[in-house]
């Protein structure tokens with residue numbers, strides 16, 4: 001017969017196990033490429049992650065570890081991805097600032113980012129090399145509360161929208177103008193594009209963006 005003392009211990013152990021909510025590891029594999037897309041019905045070369053711009057949304061809970069293996073499949077440009085708003089406590093080398101916290105990811109190579117999302121909130125990630133942000137290399141990071149915790153306010157639904165100025169000329173053309181002497185302003189964007197990051201595929205001809 002099991003001693004009574006031991007029987008009392010079993011629910012206690014179960015309770016303790018459930019209490020310490022474990023953080024998860026979230027893994028992503030991204031391929032960064034140049035592709036033609038028409039997000040505003042004007043076909044132009046953009047930079048995609050796994051075929052999409054904006055790139056995939058990272059969804060996690062507080063204290064999860066995010067691992068993103070980024071492969072640079074651009075032919076001639078380096079890349080780096082900055083995780084905007086993520087504090088990188090203990091992992092400053094994964095902040096993604098090319099030339100400051102890391103060497104760039106060269107074409108044909110893969111770099112593995114690994115960091116903890118220690119605060120809940122909505123963040124963006126974006127290219128941190130040249131003007132690649134303008135080409136569509138960005139996306140969202142959504143960090144929820146750990147299991148068992150609830151937000152201090154009520155709402156009906158949650159929508160995430162990324163706003164970006166969208167130019168029809170290439171970032172190379174823009175850069176040439178901006179670095180000219182005298183300075184050559186690139187003008188207003190052709191469209192202020194807003195892309196809900198949760199949207200289903202929308203297609204224009206052969207081109208789909210996320």
Ligand SMILES: [Cu+2]
Nearest residue numbers: 082084085126
């Ligand atoms: Cu930023």
